[in-house]
Amino acid sequence: MLNLSRNRLARLPAEIGSLTALRSLILNQNEIVELPPEIGLLTNLAVLDLWGNQLTKLPKEIGKLSETLQYLDMRVIYMSREAQEVIEIMLPETTIYFSQGCNCKD
Numbered sequence: 001m002l003n004l005s006r007n008r009l010a011r012l013p014a015e016i017g018s019l020t021a022l023r024s025l026i027l028n029q030n031e032i033v034e035l036p037p038e039i040g041l042l043t044n045l046a047v048l049d050l051w052g053n054q055l056t057k058l059p060k061e062i063g064k065l066s067e068t069l070q071y072l073d074m075r076v077i078y079m080s081r082e083a084q085e086v087i088e089i090m091l092p093e094t095t096i097y098f099s100q101g102c103n104c105k106d
Contacts, residue, residue, distance in 0.1 A: 005029050005049075017041035028052050028073070040064035051075040051097075057083045063090035072096045 001024040009030040016025075017038025024047040032053040040061025048065075051073045062069075074087070075097050084098050 002026065012036055012039070014038045020044060023047065025049070035059055035062070037061040044068055046070045049073045050077065053077055055079065058087055058090075060090070062087070066091050066093060069094045074098050 002019065002022055003026040005026050005028045007030055009027070009032055012027065012032060012035055014036045015038075016036065018041075020041060021044055022042050023044055025042070025045060026047075026049045028049050029052040032050070032055060034055065035050075035058060037059045038061070039059060040063070042065065045065055046068055048069060048071070052075070055074070055077050056079050069091055070093075072087075072091065072094050074084075076099055078099060088096060
């Protein structure tokens with residue numbers, strides 16, 4: 001497990017992709033606006049906690065985690081319903097938590 005919550009991170013370095021054995025990545029309450037495509041290299045990742053960041057979408061490479069990712073927390077992230085639907089399509093077997101309302105433009 002790697003817990004980097006509450007560190008005021010604005011970005012996640014591409015080198016995160018080298019942590020291929022990582023099973024849980026906790027990034028909540030940072031200021032991350034986008035994840036690097038290398039997130040898709042974390043093929044053992046089961047938990048990804050992103051709540052409270054500034055994301056508006058996830059990279060398409062997140063779909064490479066569809067077989068292992070069990071839990072994705074995207075609460076307190078105000079993204080369009082369309083972006084949420086794309087994530088749900090890429091990760092059909094993952095339990096995903098979104099904020100109930102979207103105060104944004106589609």
